[in-house]
Amino acid sequence: MHTQGMLTTQDLCIGYAVRKRPPRIVAANLELTIHAGDLICLLGPNGIGKSTLLRTITGMQPTLSGAVLLDGVDLATLAPRDLARRLSLVLTERVDVGQLSVYALVSLGRHPYTDWLGRLTPQDEHIVQQSLEAVDAVSLAHRPFHQLSDGERQRVLLARALAQQPRLLVLDEPTAFLDLPRRIALMHLLRQLAHSGERAILLSTHDLDLALRYADVLWLMQRAGTVHVGAPEDLILNGAFATTFHHEGVIFDPATGAFQVNAATTAPVCLRGQGLPAHWTTHALERAGFCVVRQPDTSADVVIDITPGDHGLTWGISQAGQTYTVSSLYDLVALLRAMRANAPTPPQSPSAGCPELSYPSHQPPDEPASAQSTAEYR
Amino acid sequence: MLQERHLAEGTNPVIWPHLGLRPVALLLFALLLAGAFSLNLVLGSVTVPLDQVLLILTGQTPEHAPWTTIVRDFRLPKALTATLAGSALGVAGLQMQTLFRNPLADPFVLGVSAGASLGVALVVLSVGVVGGASMFAVSGWLNQMSLTVAASVGAALVLGVVLLLARHVQQSVTLLIVGLMIGYLTSALVSLLVAFAVAPERVQAYIVWNFGSFGGVTWQQLQVFAPTILIGMVIAFALTKSLNALLLGESYARSMGLRVTHSRFWIVTSASLLAGAVTAFCGPIAFLGIAVPHFCRTLLATADHRVLLPSVTLLGATCALLVDLVAQLPGHTLVLPLNAVMSLVGAPVVIWVLLHRPAGQASMDR
Structure with a gap:
């Protein structure tokens, strides 16, 4: 060379x-x-x-x-x-x-x-x-x-x-x-x-x-x-x-080449859908600090279905037998946040749900602002 | 042919600018200076016609014999002093404003005039305290010469301190602060001297020195004053390229191959020499040093020192001559304090220029 x-x-x-x-x-x-x-x-x-x-x-x-x-x-x-x-x-x-x-x-x-x-x-x-x-x-x-x-x-x-x-x-x-x-x-x-x-x-x-x-x-x-x-x-x-x-x-997420705030303690949500809507839904959820899996998973307590409707996309959210429908990603994120705030799920082993984000989140002692607190704040 | 092709393509050919030296503006400034110089010889308590002035200058006898003395022994040295002092202050002010990248910097920021003031204050005010120096009290002897020596010593001492620092400090702004502190120190000492001065007429003498004057410099003193100013000017003009590089700040200047500490040393030497000499011989002349560089920058719309240095030299001299003319009140025997006239005439002019310049040419500090 x-x-x-x-x-x-x-x-x-x-x-x-x-x-x-x-x-x-x-x-x-x-x-x-x-x-x-x-x-x-x-x-x-x-x-x-x-x-x-x-x-x-x-x-x-x-x-x-x-x-x-x-x-x-x-x-x-x-x-x-x-x-x-x-x-x-x-x-x-x-x-x-x-x-x-x-x-x-x-x-x-x-x-x-x-x-x-x-x-x-x-x-x-x-x-x-x-x-x-x-x-x-x-x-x-x-x-x-x-x-x-x-x-x-x-x-x-x-x-x-x-x-x-x-x-x-x-x-x-x-x-x-x-x-x-x-x-x-x-x-x-x-x-x-x-x-x-x-x-x-x-x-x-x-x-x-x-x-x-x-x-x-x-x-x-x-x-x-x-x-x-x-x-x-x-x-x-x-x-x-x-x-x-x-x-x-x-x-750092090697798959996307982008950085994410450590969100390892939230339980994953399961997303079903395809194409661009699925891509940007994932984007919105990850931005809000949720971990997204594409396969039905026992650890995922929430399942989101994307359906193309007459007046645009709608998102169906099912959790514990209940189903909600929203018509924008903003509402979807807001709803999920509200659900998590009302019924916080116990922290899960991060490696179970999100293999890509499996970094152990140990912090150096001189940096008190921990990843967890960042995620919760968001 | 080339133009036709450009026209055919619908694009304008690039007209590359040249960094011309604006010879027309400089010629105009030179003519203004010549005019102001002649007026200073013609006008005064008595008016001497221009042709008579020319006769005197060429060594011939004018209509009235006393005119020879008036022009040759009073007006000519005074006009020369004003010319030298005005250009020196303009150049020193320009150097300081560029070195410190501060539009408020003037030739005296380094504390040179403060040192001179202290020297003068010591001579004028303390002589009564030291009994042995009572010969100074003989009113005639408290003259220009002793003041000049005292001011020179004071200015030179401060100059030495500043130069010593200039070699060692990392950032120029340190020099600025040191200069400011020297100013406070000396004014504190001066106020002590004033407070304990025994004779009111000595305080009066100190205040009069502070008014500033181009009139006290004799032919004999000019033999010291003129070469000092010329040396300072030569150094300043040799630094043209360095000053241009410093426009971008010291880091950029260093990255362009400028030896910043070295250049700074010579800039400070030149500016202090110019400002110190003027203060020593004419008193602390305010205002010119800060206003003339701004005036030139705005008038010529450039920051290039190859244009600014000569124009500041010419315009500074012209301003000093014109202000002195006003202070002399042609036709009267009364003389106004130079510094008062300087600021009374100059400040409104500068404000007017600043407010009337084209939009977009915001101040130096943007």
Whole structure:
């Protein structure tokens, strides 16, 4: 496969040096590799050190020990200007440039290439234009930056980073302030940019769904200070995903690739029906914290039948010989909740009803908000 | 040919912008400065016609002999001082506003003028306490020169402290807070000195120094003042590119290859040198340093320092000259306090500009 990574870390230890005390180590013994052409998503629970890792890899923060090599050169030995020609950033902090046009802002990305006055050569101007074209922001070139929407701003900041012509482009939570269509568009663009050139893109995100869809490689950072590396599907199949997040009060469902709040203590409901109505009924029930089984089951005390009626779908709910009929999923969920609230069923062994959600829900002692209480609250 | 194809396709060809240096605006500012400078030589307690001024400047004898003294020994050094001080304060203010990314920053945020005030207050107010220094009490000797020396020493001390810090602090905002604290410290010491001052006329002298004036600088002092300002200006203009990178904040600037600590050190050096020199020779001149950069940004609709630095230099000088002209009250012998005129004339103008700029050009801090 790949012979040599573009960026490699050698026995990297990251963290913060504290004066007159032992350093605070965030992660140690990191051996990471970035190959050109890859889109890499860095995932991990909040506060685990994703930003520290990004800052260390980009040379913004010194390593505690070990080295980061970019094309075989230690980042620590590179002059700032040479580093800026190989590596560029899009940060989370709000950029507030006053009266600066988009074109002028993107041309700031030529900073490590221009003379002492910052004059653009025709070649510089060409690269600025190319960068704007690459993010489809040509029509914004004349606009003042402060008038742009969040999605446009993110694209322009990306163009600025591209104008540095980096080997590695690093983005810190680039999708954080965007709506869903804008997030998808941005991830799509990033993948395109990574695949089209001799560059790699590394980004941190909390958007697991998008990361699973778009990343070539995932870096999954764990509380222990280790990083799991692999294609998204590899990490699902080897269970790294589930172990990374299962302490956080949510459960990763490998079948759907989505997260669910731990609902292991509610008795399952049995759903009979087919096609789209069955799919979205399951969705609604799981969202409300119910565990859904498709086969008649002794542990399921409630059976739901979907029937197509004259005026749309109806749902029949039978429990202990009684039957109710509702005409919307909202009413269905409300009714089921009311039934559970009136007659709580004794907790069942979770593995009996819901084999897919069979994670033991033991909580680390430092996290009092337990999964059970989350489920009950919902 | 190309255009035809674009028209045929129904799309407009992309017109890429250029980062031109707006030469027309700069030329206009230069002309304004020349006009204001000439007016300052012509107008005053007596009006000297422009042709006579030119005669004097070229070393010839005018119609009335005293005009030579008036123009050469009073108006010319004063106009030069105003020009230098105005441009210095504008540039220093621009640097501080960019470094701290704060539209309210001015040349004195680092505490340089506070240091100068303390120096002056010590000389003016404490001389009576220290009996041996009673020679200062000889009213004629409590003159501009001793005040200038005291202010320079005060400003230089604060400058040293700030520069020492600038090399070590991680974030620029720390410098801002330190400057603020130095300001509080010195004003506390000054109020102590005022409270225990033995002679009311000394307090009066201190207050008069606080009014600010371009008039006290002699040809001899200009030989120190002008080179100091020029050094500060050269450093400032050499930092144009760094200032532009800092528009995006220090993290982005660092990621673009800027050595932030290094640049910050020189920005602080330049701004303090400019602000310190002006305070030492002219007193604490308020308002110019904060208003002129805003004025230029709004007028030219840009944040690019390659445009802003020269225009702030020219416009700052022009503003200082015009305000001084008003303070002199042409035709009268009365002179108004410079700082009072500065704010009385300037504040309404700035408010008007802020309120009348096109929609969408919201304030710096959006």
